[in-house]
Amino acid sequence: MSENSAFTRGWKRPPLIASPWLRWGLLIGGMVYLVLAFGTLDVNWDRVSAGLPRAQRFLGSFFPPDFTSRWEDIYIGIFESLWMTVVSTVVGIAVSIPVGLGAARNLSSRPVYLFCRGVLAVSRTFPEIILALFAVKLFGFGPFAGIIALSIATIGFYGKLLAEDIEDMDPVQAEAIKSTGASWLQWLNYSVQPQVMPRMIGLGLYRLDINFRESAVVGIVGGGGIGATLLTSFDRYEFDSAAAILLVIIGIVMLVEYSSGYIRQWVQ
């Protein structure tokens, strides 16, 4: 008898949300919202059709890209952007190491943890462009403001990921080094650092890549670098020079991308 009932007993995967009212309510509510949201989106097709040939003309004026007539400005802007990128990445990572250590729950005491998490939360709240606006107001136009903005953004990004990587480390390896009588710094150097290093090198390179791209953005609000050059060429309707700048940015981003992939593979 028991054998028989075992065969007839059906099975269904238990639903994620137990209450059927809530489950169906959320699903239907979500669909209604989506339909309404798309309904509210008022697309003026006349303006779209008028914009399309304009876009064509606009893009057409990008060609052929003109590297020569503004080459001096492009050259200066790119180099400014590159050193802004390197300096802000190095400064940002240097500051985010102590903050990240403090923000790892398994390493620090409760008050230190809360303080460091607070620092990270604040620096992550604002996107680079808003940080750059603040920095430009505080320190005036120029690359220094851009470096400050990018460094703060780097702290939020790198510190949080470092803290999370430390929280995910294997506690037994750390325990083993502690049991040898190692000091705190030795313990960091021998058990924490080897565990987080490969990922942190990869993320450092990734951040370098982000900072280069963002250096073009902060330049638009006065933070120096290639962004300023780009903005000037747009203002002067020199779209062929702007195209040249964009191509140089794309080239450098791709170069960083490929070399960082290669380096990451190598440090694993």
Added chain:
Amino acid sequence: MLRIDNLTKRYKTGDTALKSVDLEIPRGQVLALIGPSGAGKSTLIRCVNRLVEPTEGKVSLDGLELTTLGTGELRRARRRMGMIFQEYALVERLSVMENVLSGRLGYVSFWRSFTRRFPQEDVTEAYRLLERVGLDHMADKRADELSGGQRQRVGICRALIQDPALLLVDEPTASLDPKTSRQIMRLICELCAERDLAAIINIHDVLLAQMFARRIVGLQLGEIVYDGDPDGLTADKLTLIYGEEDWEATIEKVDDEDDESSVEAELEAAL
């Protein structure tokens, strides 16, 4: 040499892992600590070197009270207690040599350890130990390239290079196959005899414990329920430690242990 008095550990969750445990271990004695999972074996040895802080009681090593030590003194005291772990606990991305030398961290300055410039006698000793366990040709391999048995040998070297008086060994064979388990247990016991080291070995394999240890302590729900010779471990005593079960097979096996191990060895050689 090691003296544990009235040791009690209550975790924050309210679980009492140890209930006023008393234990005394003379120099050079290898003691096997057996008991079911959750009996408090791991907590007991971690309370000795204070990876886990005891709630009450005293632990003293050669007359030095360990439970009241400050941070710096505790570090110095930990140098005298080598620890060997179940999952080997090697730092996987460091080389074998770095793992062995990490046992000297309590003796060298931060700068020396950071630049990996350990004193020549430490390096010589590290090579000597690696040679003793048959791994001197592996010194520059990364720890995660080794097999389980090889990793545990490196773990043993790391504990021994501390020049300890006591070994705390936490389930050294739980992740190893039966043959390697015996080799590792034999190695630990030989090294203890060579260096006159005392050792507490947590182990849940009763047969291995009986084969290698001269003294067996049975822990059940945080209390010592057996303390005596391996031979005195009868079916009644095992029931006391682990609960009701048919223990006859376990006890009988002790006699034909060697035959069985040779069969295993042959099987492995054939594979």
